[in-house]
Amino acid sequence: MKAAVLVEPGKPLEIENLNISKPGPHEVLIRTVACGLCHSDLHFIDGAYPHPLPAVPGHEAAGIVEAVGSEVRTVKPGDAVVTCLSAFCGHCEFCVTGRMALCLGGETRRGKGEDPRLTREDGTPVNQMLNLSAFAEMMLIHEHACTAIDPEMPLDRAAVIGCAVTTGAGTVFNACKVTPGETVAVVGCGGVGLATINAAKIAGAGRIIAADPLPEKRELAMKMGATDTVDALANDAAAQIVEMTKGGVDFAIEAVGRPASAQLAVDSLRRGGTATVLGMMPLTEKVGLSAMDLLSGKKLQGAIMGMNHFPVDMPRLVDFYMRGLLDLDTMIAERIPIEQINDGFDKMRAGHTARSVIVFDQ
Template sequence: MVKAAILEQPGNGLVIGEVELADPAPHEVLIDTKACGLCHSDLHFIDGAYPHALPCIPGHEAAGVVRAVGSEVRSVKPGDHVVSCLSAFCGQCEFCVTGRLALCMGAATRRGPDGAPRITRDGGQTVNQMLNLSAFSEQMLIHENACVAISKDMPLDRAALLGCAVTTGAGAVFNAAKITPGETVVVVGCGGVGLAAINAARIAGAGMVIAADPLEEKRELAKVLGATHTIDAAAEDAAKQIIKLTGGGVHYAIEAVGRQASADLAVASLRRGGTAIILGMMPLDCKVGLGAMDLLGGKKLQGAIMGENHFPVDLPRLVDFYMRGLLDLDTLIAERIKLEDINAGFDKMRAGNSARSVIVFD
């Protein structure tokens, strides 16, 4: 039995309880979770904005140590340090074989409806696995294609951030935008994903990196991570300020909040030929679009789920960036907490004043 934070009813927070994990199937990996970041995507499910089968265990930004592997697993072995990734890939579908791993629906990486569940409690009740991981737990039982081995020199509390925030934010820069040195970027929203995008834009050599956020403390944090300029995103003339600052608008606008106003600001900040990349989980009834003149000006709008990652390749490279002092993960961590403090951690997230809270398991 292991402790986990369980979502039983949206809007009522998480309940700490005990669950039991099955033995690994042939292609599964059992991991002792060592650290897990609190992500706003989890909050969408916890507060009921997005539906999910209940009860379930959220959590998807994690790192740990492999305890056991299934009979067919060759990619990792017991004792390996790993980062998990919610975009588990099957390796066989159209998206996988054309190199778009993040778009794989991953059906083949989950147990079928006729199979025994991975997680149970109370003598057999199914506890649903969220986003292929369920990382708010002392252990995870996941498909082998949902984790990658990393250097054991990498601190696992920092490594956890690579599982979502950094993979998404940095991936938007490296994979989706493919920024050319000297191009201009605005990042709307300076939470964990946005700050990671700002850091990556600096690494990529962007000529101007503008951080747009309504909170001054987050704008100041963005400067530490590489922002060359900051804008109050709540200002009525925020887009005009960005256009003036860049002499016509940015080459790339990255939205990292998941709100209608922030997506609209990203689109309004583009220069001719520019691209807006929407990363945030928008309310399900939201629509983002380009006007007729935007289209005539060659502007583009795209999503980039999980930063369009190829995480078996991207994750070790991000670890290398951190170890070489290029990627600043230390600044992203606002606090380290225990699993029992998870609801207080999400309350801080709702307040919106700080960067990442990370659960550290003993």
């Protein structure tokens, strides 16, 4: 099969022909139809986050089940599925207390003594990234890393549900539990930020303020449901948000991965408000609350993958799209073949587009 391989950080991905193993007892073989380019992939490609190499990145995908292992009960051949990097075991403390996004998922990967899922043609192993490795024509994953969806759902749109939408919408619905009338600020209007804005609109937020330095991103945010926008790099960005909401927002959500963006989120809060950091910051960075923030009852939290319950959340998000509530069409800027993947990431580095989606030949 054809796949995009990360051989060395900071270098372009290389298109190679790889071998993929047969499904084990709890594994699912999926023919990849579409995969979004996510900034999380870029962190590994550029070397900001470490990973054993060579590896196949990609984690925001949708496809069709080709075959299943002997113990698989959740999907069957022919099913349309969306994948999710937060593969869960189903019986650890995090899973049984409803925090499955925190599961370390060790049992969802093959052990040291087992054959690797991916190999080069000479038999050398290729590492699977984030349980998926979706920049490839096929995926071999644990059944708890995907969920079946409505077969009528267009899979190029379904792919972005796998990360950007699950993260953004999950944060609104699960981590923040936004209720009608509450105010929300979103810092960063890339794929995750736009999905957060759209979900806040669905949740009935009274005011949704989008903060981004690029005018075209702020325009996209208005299409996705923002009621107001500010330039995130303006010296008085936080003051503008506090002024327009007469005291600050109930929830401020950082969707960039920069300390300054997290600080803007904190500074935009009202008394008792909550700031949620979604972006992958440099590993040495720290963010926090001042003594006055704490005395004001403000909170700061992370929300990995939106603290999702993806086997339940993803079919609901698909339903939202099919009913015209969730706007995935505006979010997708272009559809490209896998051979243009490096160009897609160059556009992401420039920051001027929303989501690029790889569509595989069918």
